[in-house]
Amino acid sequence: MAEIRVGNKGHFVVNSGETILEAGLRAGFGFPRACRNGNCGRCAGRLKSGEVRLGNTLLRAEDTGSDQVLYCVATANTDCEIDAAMITAPGELPVASLRCQIAAIQPLNHNVSAVTLRLPAGQKLNWYAGQYLLLGEQQDAAFSIANAATDGGRDILLHIRHDADNLSAVELMTQLQQQSTVATMLPLGNRWIDQAPSQPVWFICGSTGFAPARAMIERLMQLNYSLPVRLFRGGRRVDDIYPPQWSSDPLLTLKDFQEVLAVNEAPMSGQFHGMVHEAAIKALQDPTAPLFHVGGSPAMVWAVFDGLVDAGVPPHHIHSDVFDYAPREPNISG
Ligand code: FES
Incomplete structure (x- = not known):
């Protein structure tokens, strides 16, 4: 039995042989998650102190890899503290x-x-x-x-x-x-932006996948976020993308914001001709730098996920509600 402290959000007890994810959910904490068997990377988080066991391997907070601990397969070897950025405390956001x-x-x-x-x-x-x-x-x-x-x-x-x-x-x-x-x-839902991320944020969306991106961009404006924000929006035709040029909205006050529209059929001048994630990958210089939020249909989101991972983006840098409500079965990624 060990105690897991979740930043300043509280703590819970994990029993011998129980994973940190299982114990946290049982105690009422909310974790991003999908496969629950170590394949998708959705539940990855940082071990700030203590020691966990991953199969036959022991991992301490000071070891390489401690920033990507998969809570769904990690058991606690000692009392631990884990990063609270994407974890909700019991009752934090009552439904x-x-x-x-x-x-x-x-x-x-x-x-x-x-x-x-x-x-x-x-x-x-x-x-x-x-x-x-x-x-x-x-x-x-x-x-x-x-x-x-x-x-x-x-x-x-x-x-x-x-x-x-x-x-x-x-x-x-x-x-x-x-x-x-x-x-x-x-x-x-388990995917959100509440505090200012420490890395640039890229949004990739199709159709009404723009809705959560719009909300998160509003939140970034509330936070006076100054790191780069990129918005990639795609559609089959130009009129599938609404509103057509959001970047010209005077209410958009982010310091470093760029929007790219990607269209499959008859793109207009200045628009990318092709799939929306192809536009993002073309613009990607360091695949490990941005945090991605992807919105759209499950098929579209998983296609974007595969494309980004193939381009070198770490899976735990990619977020979408789809991973929670339409998870793929094991072996969806490396
Ligand atoms: S939920 Fe942990 S790796 Fe998928």
């Missing part, structure tokens, strides 16, 4: 079920609409930029939150794609247009 007012619905392009939900008056709720919510009476439709939380703010922005490929969303949009309130459950 609430609320009925929100539908404050506005506005088309953003031919198949995406912005839906603004308003929290009940007096209701305080926090979420981390990059998290998502469930919508509807059955709470079976998940949508990323497209804005960062603000002090006293009551509005939650969603981007909903509704077209022939997404008939359940078409039905949902019809319902939202006919009613004044909607049931929600939030916040959910």
Whole structure:
């Protein structure tokens, strides 16, 4: 039995033979994770003190590799402290079920609409930029939150794609247009930006994968983040990308921000011709430098993941909600 301290977020006890991930989840901490068998790299974190066992290998905090400990396969050999950056403490972000007012619905392009939900008056709720919510009476439709939380703010922005490929969303949009309130459950998800990252941040997104990127970029602006931020957005055609040129928005106040639009069919001048992750890989000078957040369909996100890893990006530098709700089976990466 050993004690695991999670930065300033508290501690939990890990039993003999139990992994740090299992014990942490049992104690109510939230960890990024997917495969739970040491293959995907999602749960990697830094051992700040103490000693863990990985199979037959003992690893101390001062050893090489201690910044990428896979908590899903690591057991504690001594009391330890681990980095808390992507771990939530029990009760840190309580999940609430609320009925929100539908404050506005506005088309953003031919198949995406912005839906603004308003929290009940007096209701305080926090979420981390990059998290998502469930919508509807059955709470079976998940949508990323497209804005960062603000002090006293009551509005939650969603981007909903509704077209022939997404008939359940078409039905949902019809319902939202006919009613004044909607049931929600939030916040959910293990991928976010809350504190300023210590490395540049690159966002790669397709369609409404832009929504969580937009929220995280808002959060970076709140933090006066000064390291480079790059936004790569892709679509089959130019009109699949909404809004068409976000980088010209006067509200965008990041100090070092660049946007690249990647289009497969008939790109316009200044746009990259090809897949969105190809644009990012072409711009990549040091694959180990940026932190990546990827948003889009599971197929698109996993294709981007493979492309980035092939280009030399460490898997634990790549984040997406897809890794949590649509994990691939073992051996998805090196
Ligand atoms: S959850 Fe630990 S490596 Fe996949």
